[in-house]
Amino acid sequence: MTADVAVLGVGMHPWGKWGRSFVEYGAAAARAALADAGLQWRDIGSIVGADTVRGGYPGYVAGATFAKALGWQGARVTSVYAACASGAQAVAAARAQILAGLADVVLVVGADAAPKGFFRPAGGDRPDDPDWLRFRLLGATNPTYFGLYARRRMALFGDTPEDFALVKVKNAALGALNANARYRKRVTAEEVAASQVVADPLRLLDICATSDGGAALVLSSVEFAHRHGVARPVRIRAVSTVTPRYPSTVPDLPDIATDSAAAVEPPSESFRASIARAAYEEAGIGPDELSLAEVYDLSTALELQWYEDLGLCAEGEAAKLLREGATALGGRIPVNASGGLASFGEAVPAQAIAQVCELTWQLRDAAGDRQVAHARVGITANQGLFGHGSSVIAVR
Template structure:
């Protein structure tokens, strides 16, 4: 990718994750104001507002871009709202970035926030038998932890992973989250702590699965020219991948019940998640060997190991060795989830892809404190939403 097609992350901000019992708009505005302050800008400087939608917070959540723009104060800025489940934040980033690259605006604000219910996420909006997410809940009885457990069992059967490996991921990420002021859980865990927690979806225990949370994240994006007047050490977004799967899938995935096989293409040798990373590397002109760190979508501890391989950081079945050797620690060769990951934050659905970019921004600036990765220059994110949505974003210095 040429530098002409890069945009700069001028500001990053978050509202801490937790269970605060307040409206999602309040969280989003807090994050937005923090990102604006970090960028050294006034709200009136923003020309475009990209909101990541939350479908659990009524109509304002469905039009999040306009909701946040109204709460900050109408200024005539362009606006968009995006929904892609857990990839909503990356879709919002992609929208803002596209407008900047098209020359329509110079500076944009991207915001995602959620006020999540307690317990497992359930489909909203009544009976929707044409929705594969609704179908897997009601026909298959497969809540999210159920398929997390299936993926974990697959790693055990194919690669010899152990429940202790999964627990080691929790211990590592909790240690990182302990040093993150925005994390919900700031507590160290031992392997024994994880083993003592109740089984939720065999082989996964409670401490292996992320919670649901309130929280928010925001970034200010701008053109190179706009940034040149305000920073001498820019952090850049060098790629945003939002590719869809091929059909049929080359590897075992959850069934895509609504896929139209008449539009099928020949599968490649990459899974959906690996395809996301491949497209990001191709766009940025980089490879896994260039990475300083990765922020991945650890809905469960076992899924972090899958993502490490999907990002081509190692070969299939080799993620456990990286973990056991300490390579994915903050001080290791390729730190993974230096932020503490979703295990330390929980899911605030539309905010989490944006929060990953916030973390990479702080890491590449050298502002991550006790969880700082030494000499961080290139970071990658990985996130998967529903129904063919996903994302991988590469941030560079």
């Protein structure tokens, strides 16, 4: 029995700051995905919603909230929360239902209406929340956290702010070609260097924004896709939702010592590398077989880190890979052909789903001016608070 599920439909609500409810964005994305699949809402046997803690009680029960918005029709409903990995968890839940025979077709939806400025922990004082602890005890807000990672790469591998700027230049050029992106303007390295310092060495244009937006997928069994007239659908072959391994804990800061760190050998691989390894092992492929990757570029420096964690190059060689043009459109392994979070910003429950939307368009040869030539295999990479892994491999 194959573990593949088919991607019948994909849809998005454009990213931006629209000032409306996340429900509107998710419902619009869902309708677009249904139309792309050639199905009606009443054809859907199950809906999985990726939750948003910023949407109040409806956000915590996103599956039922979206089902209500689309019109009650008796579908099974599931809601999942895994911070930035929520979308991948939703895909995993949908795939499990399909492979278990509980539903032939499942709708996956994620949407967010993000606050202005950088994210803050939801719900006031939360001493059990790693974000709250990091903010309050260390003064390490998200930009500070990103800056520490950047400084680490500079110290260990010789990366420079100019290298980081090249990531933004690449992604902005691709985002300019994407109608769903929030930022559709090319930038130069000089413009990145002239933008305001936020957390040295990172500047404003090195860091992704917060955004409103939505994304949706219609998933089915491969057999249903064939019956529906889709002879060769894009298929999801692997979904990695792994957690860290001891002595790693929740990966909030790079190489911060814990009480156990001195007594225990460090892990043989980073948490991010373990996310990718689990996906590769499940799919039965290696990084040399990839056509493209969509990665979680909260900062320009973090995108470089993903190159190494995905096995696209050896440790310390990410900046070299970038400078050679290998990760640009037309290069050996284009990364963030969508424009990435640099062009979209974060709409947290939607972003891992949006990455699968991009893989699907690319594997269908339907990505227009940002099309990766001869795309056959793609990977997404993401991670969520509390040690939520997130990676999806799609093939055609």
